[in-house]
Amino acid sequence: MYVAVKGGREAIENAAKAFRHQQVRNGSDPLHLEQIRDQLSLAVDRVMGEGGMYDPDYGALALKQCAGDVLEASFMLRAFCTTQPRLGYSLPTSTSEMRVIRRISAAFKDIPGGQVLGPTSDYLLRLLNFELMKEEDPEYQQTLGRLLEELPEADPLPVSFPKVVDLLREEGLLAMPETDGVAPPLVDITRESLSFPAPRSAALQAMARAETGGLLALAYSSMRGYGMIHPTVGELRVGYLPVHVVNPYTGEKECIGEAKVTEAEIISETRDDSGDLPRFSLGYGLCLGHNETKAISMAVLDRSTQAEEPQAPSEDQEFVLLHTEGIESMGFCNHFKLPHYVTFQSALDRLRTSREKLQS
Amino acid sequence: MKLAEWTERQTGETRRAVYSFAFIDEGAKREIRRKTLKAVAIPGYQVPFGSREMPVARGWGTGGIQLTLSLIGPDDILKIIDQGSDDSVNAVNIRKFVRSVTDVETTTETAAATLIQTRHRIPEEPMRDGQILVFQVPIPEPLRDVEPSEAETRRMHAEADYSRMWLHLYEDIVKYKEITIGSRYPLMVNDRHLMDPSPIPRWDCPKLHQSETLYLFGAGREKRIYAIPPWTEVEPLGFEDHPFRVENFEGKTCRFCGADNAFLDEMKDEETGETVYSCSDTAYCLKVLNEKGADS
Numbered sequence: 001m002y003v004a005v006k007g008g009r010e011a012i013e014n015a016a017k018a019f020r021h022q023q024v025r026n027g028s029d030p031l032h033l034e035q036i037r038d039q040l041s042l043a044v045d046r047v048m049g050e051g052g053m054y055d056p057d058y059g060a061l062a063l064k065q066c067a068g069d070v071l072e073a074s075f076m077l078r079a080f081c082t083t084q085p086r087l088g089y090s091l092p093t094s095t096s097e098m099r100v101i102r103r104i105s106a107a108f109k110d111i112p113g114g115q116v117l118g119p120t121s122d123y124l125l126r127l128l129n130f131e132l133m134k135e136e137d138p139e140y141q142q143t144l145g146r147l148l149e150e151l152p153e154a155d156p157l158p159v160s161f162p163k164v165v166d167l168l169r170e171e172g173l174l175a176m177p178e179t180d181g182v183a184p185p186l187v188d189i190t191r192e193s194l195s196f197p198a199p200r201s202a203a204l205q206a207m208a209r210a211e212t213g214g215l216l217a218l219a220y221s222s223m224r225g226y227g228m229i230h231p232t233v234g235e236l237r238v239g240y241l242p243v244h245v246v247n248p249y250t251g252e253k254e255c256i257g258e259a260k261v262t263e264a265e266i267i268s269e270t271r272d273d274s275g276d277l278p279r280f281s282l283g284y285g286l287c288l289g290h291n292e293t294k295a296i297s298m299a300v301l302d303r304s305t306q307a308e309e310p311q312a313p314s315e316d317q318e319f320v321l322l323h324t325e326g327i328e329s330m331g332f333c334n335h336f337k338l339p340h341y342v343t344f345q346s347a348l349d350r351l352r353t354s355r356e357k358l359q360s
Numbered sequence: 361m362k363l364a365e366w367t368e369r370q371t372g373e374t375r376r377a378v379y380s381f382a383f384i385d386e387g388a389k390r391e392i393r394r395k396t397l398k399a400v401a402i403p404g405y406q407v408p409f410g411s412r413e414m415p416v417a418r419g420w421g422t423g424g425i426q427l428t429l430s431l432i433g434p435d436d437i438l439k440i441i442d443q444g445s446d447d448s449v450n451a452v453n454i455r456k457f458v459r460s461v462t463d464v465e466t467t468t469e470t471a472a473a474t475l476i477q478t479r480h481r482i483p484e485e486p487m488r489d490g491q492i493l494v495f496q497v498p499i500p501e502p503l504r505d506v507e508p509s510e511a512e513t514r515r516m517h518a519e520a521d522y523s524r525m526w527l528h529l530y531e532d533i534v535k536y537k538e539i540t541i542g543s544r545y546p547l548m549v550n551d552r553h554l555m556d557p558s559p560i561p562r563w564d565c566p567k568l569h570q571s572e573t574l575y576l577f578g579a580g581r582e583k584r585i586y587a588i589p590p591w592t593e594v595e596p597l598g599f600e601d602h603p604f605r606v607e608n609f610e611g612k613t614c615r616f617c618g619a620d621n622a623f624l625d626e627m628k629d630e631e632t633g634e635t636v637y638s639c640s641d642t643a644y645c646l647k648v649l650n651e652k653g654a655d656s
Contacts, residue, residue: 009452078413085385191391191410193583196511318510328581331418335498338420338450339443341625342480342640346542346561348626349607357537 023067036060045260045289046070050326051077052190052209054259054288071211075327086191091244091253095237095263095286096163103237105164107267111235113161118238164235165265168280175270175279196318203321207301208287211326212294218324219297222304222314229304229314231266231283231296238262238290262287264295268303281306382429383461388412392430392585396576399587404549405517406500411583421454422580424477424496428458431492431576432475438466439473444481444623444640451479468643480543482564484622484644487573489590495558497579500586502546502556522554525597533602545604548595549588562596563606563623569594614639617648 024030037044037060044059051059051074058080062073102118105111134140168174187202189209194202207215222229240258247254264285270278283303285295300314301324307315314320323329380386388410395409414422432438440455442448446468454477455466467473470483479496487493503513506524516522525546532539543559547568557565558577568575568588575588588594598604613620615636622644624637639645 009447009456012449012452012456075413075417076415079415082388082412082414083379083383083385085387190412193408193410195408195514196509322510327413328418331420331422332498332581333419334417335419338479339448340480340559342443342561342623343543343559345624345626345640346563346607348542350538350540350542353608354536354538354540 019067031064033057033060033064036063042290043068043070045291046212046294047073047077049288049291049294050074050209050211051081052288053077053081071326071330074211075330078327081190088245088248089186089188090256091246093241093244095241095261096160098160098237098239098241098261098263099258100157100161100237100239102239103161103235104233105235106233107164107235108167111164112167113158116157116161161237163265165267165282168234168267173280174267175281194321198317198321203305203317204284204286204298204302206321207285207298207324210294210298210321210324211329212291212297214324214326214329215297215301216293218314218320219300219304222300222312226312227304227314228307228311229266229268229283229300231268231300231303233296234265234267234282236262236264236292236295238292260289262289262291262295264292264299266296266299266303379461381434381462382432382458383414384412384426384429389430392426395585396427396430396587399576399585400574400589402553403588403592404547404553404555404586406579406584406586408583409585411580414580416454416457418581419498420450421477421479421496423578423582423585424479424494424580425454425458425578426580427494427576427578427585428475428477429461431494432458432462432464434462434464436464436474437472438464439468439470439476439643440466440478441476441481441483441641441643442479444483444625444644445642447642469647470643480559480561481623481640482560482567484639484641485647486567487571489572492574492576495560495575495577497556497558497577497582497584499544500556500577500579500582500584502544502554504556517553520552525554529597529599533599539602546597548597550592550594554597555586555588555594561607561623562604565594565596565604566606568592609637612637614645614648617645617652619645619648 037056040063043063044056047059047062047070048054048056050070051062055077058077059073062076063070066072066076100116102120103113103116105115131140165174169176184199184201187199187205189202189205194206198206221227223231239260241261242255242258244253244255246252266283266285267280268283270281281303283299283301285298285302287294287298301320304314305317305320310316382389384392391410395407399405399407411423412426414425416422416425428438438455438458439446440451440458442451445451458464459466470476470485470487473491475492475494476483476487477494477496482493501510501513503516503525506528507513507516516524529539543561544556545562545565547555547557547565549555557568570591570593571588572590574590577586596604607623609620609624612624614622614624615638617639619639623640625640626635626637628634629636
């Protein structure tokens with residue numbers, strides 16, 4: 001019983017034990033963090049992206065602790081971040097500096113630098129591979145070893161690749177954002193609450209931390225017809241982006257590490273009523289980790305929320321940003337499990353009075 | 361416990377050493393206090409703040425927790441209630457958390473507490489000068505039910521344009537012969553800002569008017585802080601011929617303490633099937649019972 005009776009504390013403690021018991025009761029080997037980090041890397045990437053914190057080891061730890069609940073694990077990373085002081089901000093980095101492991105364009109057959117498929121499961125048939133059930137079998141391990149030996153040698157990838165959308169920019173086919181030459185100050189959404197209309201820096205930050213499924217649902221609504229976006233993936237790239245900071249002692253720019261990110265640039269048709277020649281416009285998505293569904297959805301929504309007069313939910317910036325925030329929406333959804341006796345009593349009182357009055 | 365003792369403990373190998381006193385880093389606490397001061401200066405106005413993630417889920421009291429943690433000092437005496445009860449699961453959980461990061465003394469007695477955090481109730485026992493009541497707020501915007509857009513409701517507040525809320529109440533009376541808003545009843549604060557008092561019952565609304573106590577409201581998910589300072593005019597919306605009224609418990613008394621002047625929870629007796637009532641404020645119920653015991 002979870003009602004307002006004495007013994008609430010004991011009930012909570014026992015519930016936590018029961019949860020832990022579920023994980024260990026069958027006596028299987030405990031998971032090592034490295035196993036989660038390396039073998040469930042896409043789950044870890046998703047947790048880091050939605051948690052807004054880049055640390056594969058802590059991402060793996062959070063997943064282990066939450067029994068694989070991705071939303072809860074992301075939440076745990078965010079809660080951890082709260083306890084850490086903000087030491088500073090990294091310098092803006094161009095994604096043309098990315099150490100690319102995968103980059104594709106759906107817009108052009110041939111792109112400077114070439115299409116690089118990289119590590120992807122896109123073209124695998126989604127058939128359950130029952131051989132994975134006996135992966136620990138030494139014979140299977142040997143087969144796998146031979147398979148890897150047979151892989152052809154490849155030339156190392158160049159250090160960086162040109163951006164596909166730059167080709168369109170050079171030709172003047174891409175609408176450029178209106179600016180007065182001065183970069184607007186960046187908003188930090190972890191320190192200031194969103195206000196609307198939100199500046200683009202705040203909107204992109206919010207979507208970079210948003211929940212993948214939420215972004216996907218709204219982006220899909222736009223792709224299907226509740227909106228005007230017919231996206232073409234100009235370029236999708238996955239790779240490692242250097243993180244630069246200013247050394248507080250020397251004032252020099254220094255690289256302190258790199259983070260795996262996914263970037264999507266989608267090209268959409270623009271109808272220009274200004275009398276100018278028509279141009280394409282760009283939607284931009286970038287998130288921590290390897291998460292292509294999220295980056296593409298984000299890019300679609302970045303573009304759709306630039307509509308001046310929203311006609312569909314996906315075009316309303318406030319609607320998109322506030323409702324794709326996974327940790328907040330999950331928390332609020334689950335809070336309805338808490339007791340609401342008082343509010344319900346109030347509602348009962350209103351209903352009974354109204355019925356009496358209407359019957360008299 | 362004194363702050364000095366606390367800082368000395370930090371050198372020991374305790375679990376607490378990982379986190380600072382009251383969990384939130386000092387920079388964030390200062391920001392929350394500044395925003396709280398602004399809220400006190402403009403009664404009923406929702407001040408946006410950089411709400412931090414807490415180790416408790418959004419919607420489970422994170423706004424109230426941030427206020428509590430930014431205000432609490434080692435000498436505070438803390439009481440935490442949910443639905444009027446000190447022993448409700450969420451109250452127990454939050455109390456355990458705050459205690460684990462501050463080591464402050466806790467109490468269930470309303471009069472003994474310096475700081476009370478609450479969800480959905482104001483204690484029955486009148487609070488006094490020097491005490492602070494912190495409310496957990498799910499939806500800080502009183503206009504949300506008549507206007508979903510935040511940009512639009514900010515404009516409506518700026519212009520004190522509350523006509524749609526008045527219309528909403530009027531339409532209720534036409535359709536149902538009764539205003540249907542149960543809890544979260546809209547209040548006019550200081551003759552200027554319409555305010556959502558969090559989902560407290562209407563029963564508690566009059567306690568906000570011209571009170572001795574400072575009331576602070578924290579909405580973590582929606583990132584807003586607002587306040588009713590002591591001695592502020594607080595008036596529930598109502599019409600001359602259809603005045604504001606609180607829940608009706610006429611002829612009903614608490615089955616434990618016999619109180620006939622408290623907000624009651626209604627339930628079915630498992631054995632007899634009868635509808636029975638008990639005080640929603642369990643500390644108040646216990647106090648009445650003890651006083652009765654002392655009398656007899």
